[in-house]
Amino acid sequence: MKALKYLGPGDIGFRDVPIPDPVRGEVLIKVAACGVCHTDTSFRNNPELALTPGLTLGHEISGTVSRLGDCVQGFSPGTPVTVHTVWSCGSCRQCSAGRQNACLSTGGRLKPAHGPGTRYDGGMAEFVVAPARALVATSGIDPVAAAVLPDAALVPYHSIHDAASLLTEGASALVIGIGGLGQYAVSILSAVSPVRIIAVDNRDSALDAVRDSADVVFNSAVPDIEQRILEAAGGYGPDVVLDLVGSTQTLDLATAVVAPYGTVRVPGQSNGTFTFETDRTTTSIPRGTTINRPYSGTYQDLVDVVELARAGRIGIDLQRYPFQEAVSAFDALDAGRVSGRAVLVMD
Structure with missing residues (x-):
């Protein structure tokens, strides 16, 4: 089969590799579509080694079940599925509580649980194997739309769901960065x-x-952007701020406008920093504010996202590329020519 591999700094390319065999607890998936995001392009663009050379890229995956490994129940060949991007241990106290994205078996407090396209072979291939416990059935959903749900939709949903107590009648929310994740956040x-x-x-x-x-x-x-946001949010600022960029500039904006006892959620990873001050005469952060750096989302979050998509309640712009034009999709994303999400579509 064909697979798009990370080959080293600045280098990705197609290789012919054997179709993998699912082992106990795994499922072989015939890939239908795979999303392309800035995480993927950042691996290619990193001047230093970003991944193990030879790893198949792609963490936003949809397809159909092709073959089951031993002891797999709940799925059968032909079932359309998408794949949770967090392949956690499944047995630590966090996983047992349903917080797979906080798995304690990663080797360190700053290391998140990895998944396809980061530590394990991903979905930019004709077939991929995945743990059965990471699959969610997607019957009734366009496979191209289903592919991007485990990241582009899951990441903002996780932050929004966790802040649900603040998202009440009369409240406001600010979304900074309207790429694929930002479009999904609004949706x-x-x-x-x-x-x-x-x-x-x-x-x-x-x-x-x-x-x-x-x-x-x-x-x-625009001039006076902070004041304009404050006025649009009723004068006291938005109760929930989603910073999907994570640069110093966007962090400064987020903390300058968030409401008292509001929250700033920062899934963005643009190497930004901000200063946390406790001097009430100089700080821009109001009392009661929480600042959170969320990671991905839980398995249940993905189930919820799939149900929203199946009901036709959420969606974004998708730009489709034939699988063989994957490098062109990477180039288009780098050049800012993608509105929403780029998706590789298998023949």
Whole structure:
């Protein structure tokens, strides 16, 4: 079969490899589609070794069950599925409590649980094996849309779900960064909450994707952006801020506008920093604010996301690329030519 491999710094390419065999507890999946995100392109662009050379890329996977390993129940050949990106141990106290994204068997407190395309061979291939406990059935959902649910939709859903107590009538939420995750954040907020939604990006083309679903959109380059956000949120700021960029600039904006006893959730990973001050005369962070750095989402979060997609309540722009044009999809994403999410589609 064909697989898109990480070959070293700046180098990815197709290789012919054997179809893998599922072992006990695993399932062989015939891949239908696989999303391409900035995590994938960052591996290629890293000037240093980012992954084990020879690893198959791709962590946003949809397909159909092809073959079962021993002791697998609940799935049968032909079942359409998507794959949770967190392949946790399944037995530690966090996993037992349903918090697979906080698995304690990763080797260190700063190491998250990995999955396909980061530690194990991923879905940019004709077939992939995955633990049966990581699969969610996706009958009734377009496989191209199903592919991106385990990351582009799961990441914002996890933050939104955890902040549900703040997302009440009269509250507001700010989404910073309207790429694929940002589009899903707006879509999910619209589907599950009554809040006023404010969207911010530095690209008008990105904001165009959510003008009909967000209540207010701002280009972050406009003068007095902080004041405009505060006014749009009723003067006291948004109760929930999702920073899907994570740069110093966006962190400064997030902490400058969040409401008292609000929350800033930062899934973005653009190497940003901010200063936490306790001096009430200089700090921009109001009393009661929580700042959270979430990781992925739980298995139940993915089940919830799949149900929202199956009901037609969430969705974003998707740009489809034939699998053999995967490198072109990487290039387009790097060049800013992708609105929403790029998805590789198998023949």
